[in-house]
Amino acid sequence: MTKRTFGRPDRPPRNALTQWLSKLWNPWLQGGLLLIIVGVWAAAMIVTAIPSLFIWLASFLTMIFLLGSFAVMIRQSKAVSTLSYHKPMVEALLRSEAVPLAIIDPQGVIMELNEGAERTFGYERAELMGNWLASFVDAGSRDALHTMLEHSLNGCPKQGNIHIIHRSGYPLELHLVCAPMVQDEKVIGTLVVSHDLSDRKRNVERIRYMAYYDDRTGLPNRTLFQMRLNESLAFAHDHNQLVGLCYMDLDRFKLVNASFGREFGDMLLMQVAERFTSVMSEQDFAARMEGDEFALLFKDLESEEQLLSRARMVLQAIEEPFELKGFPIQITASIGAVTNRLGEDDDYALLNKADMALMKVKQNGRNDALLYSESWSNYSFEHLSLQHEMYRAIQRKEFILYYQPQYDMISGGMIGVEALVRWKHPIRGMIPPGDFIPLAEESGMIVQIGDWVLEEACRQNKCWQESGLPPMPVSVNLSIRQFVQHDLASKVADVLTRTGLDSQYLDLEITESMTMDVNHVSRCLLDLTALGVGISIDDFGTGYSSFHYLKNFPIDRLKIDRSFVRDIQQDPSDAEIVAAIIAMAHNLNIQVIAEGVETQEQIEFLRKHNCDEMQGYFWSAPVPSDNIEQMLGGYYM
Structure with a gap:
């Protein structure tokens, strides 16, 4: 078997005659057709009124047809002969539709397959049988398929991943296990078992997305934000940089939910998330923490005043009217801000201090940004901290x-x-x-x-x-x-x-x-x-x-x-x-x-x-x- 065998076009040429011949699986039907054709040809030879040129042309076409039919019969009889060696095992495997499998001859041709394999490829049985397996595989995966089949023909099972294009047009990734079929110490073909990895990969990606991203807004969630915050704090510590954290809460968001319904509230959250992109650079980071609360991370700041300036730019962006299903809605927000200026706070402490600053803003009338101050008394800090954590509780x-x-x-x-x-x-x-x-x-x-x-x-x-x-x-x-x-x-x-x-x-x-x-x-x-x-x-x-x-x-x-x-x-x-x-x-x-x-x-x-x-x-x-x-x-x- 050569690599050229696996280098055929994505789909083999399939003219009408070939498709018709490939479906003639009944030997009696094929024999009958051949007898009819031979009879017609013989009768034509006897009739002297027909010009000799036409007779020889008819003879030539008849011979071509006979040779094509004979080739189809030979291929089918070979498949039957090969499968007969392992008939009990093959029949048991082929009855199992849950596991897609196919039997491939030494030339890489599909000799048998079950309904599971048909569903995986998306083709009907007649379209797959007797054709090269490589013709249904993505061009970039044919070398990998060749290697697996070659190992199998040498008596060594081999497995690996390949890509195919389903008949409907979407790509699939399959995991193949190629095992040799041995008869009288001779490898007569390969049993190919496939498993669709696409669904599993999509599920893994979905689970990962749900673990680190907010479904409603598409923003990172609290878990991912705290991971990025820790990374940023470590980098800032090593490079003597100033990092700023803002904790933002939409003012009277519950009133929007109560007045217009949760659907409007969700739409508002999505539009708020979109507004962040207009005032934040690519190196900055925004996340939805919970409810109507967001956290913003600003890196490589020059001063605390710059952090406050950035925070107020966010507030200005939020103040612009929103349109929800044709209804104009205007809201405000409150922001508590803090920096790593002291260099001794971890992510939890910084988030807590930003929360405290946010509570101060709300007590002072909302719609503002306030920077956390170490001058606040311990009692005030504890009081605000406990009150804010009680809301979380x-x-x-x-x-x-x-x-x-x-x-x-x-x-x-x-x-x-x-x-x-x-x-x-x-x-x-x-x-x-x-x-x-x-x-x-x-x-x-x-x-x-x-x-x-x-x-x-x-x-x-x-x-x-x-x-x-x-x-x-x-x-x-x-x-x-x-x-x-x-x-x-x-x-x-x-x-x-x-x-x-x-x-x-x-x-x-x-x-x-x-x-x-x-x-x-x-x-x-x-x-x-x-x-x-x-x-x-x-x-x-x-x-x-x-x-x-x-x-x-x-x-x-x-x-x-x-x-x-x-x-x-x-x-x-x-x-x-x-x-x-x-x-x-x-x-x-x-x-x-x-x-x-x-x-x-x-x-x-x-x-x-x-x-x-x-x-x-x-x-x-x-x-x-x-x-x-x-x-x-x-x-x-």
């Missing part, structure tokens, strides 16, 4: 719920739990509620956190019930920002519907200070009790106390604040207050639960004065949901 689902059991004072059985939010920070660890709840209230994020707590507590309680544990109510604290919402009752109803929790197993806790607006409180509590949920007054005795609301509002339970319970054994005044609260509540048919119970003496005092329920560290600290499942079996009465 909501998106990244870093909040978790702990549950503190509540017990019946007489039986000691568990009769409920209070859901308490905790922040499990990926770096700082568990952050105490006292450190982040005030910040959440100050920033307004307490509403988002509170909504999540309500739904998660109801979901978990329903899960406990579905797992066969005894049903009990879960108490959820409402913030004042939640309580003043006009649609609070409908929100609670929606949560109960989504989670499937019966309303009798949800208890909502409000503080005394929330009851000052009598009209709103009355209307809101009536709407909530109409749903069937319980209402408790939390931290009773520490705020705005009024017997009027206890008498007129639909309240089910009072919670005595831990500050009174703590000193009931040492302070006679606290003891009298606790006893009076219990007696007054019972006169109004209101249950009483004492918080912060930590000693046996406190339990005995509360039991003596007929307190109904208790919770505190004497029995259990707040614990994860898994612990509650273990405790329920032993304590629930």
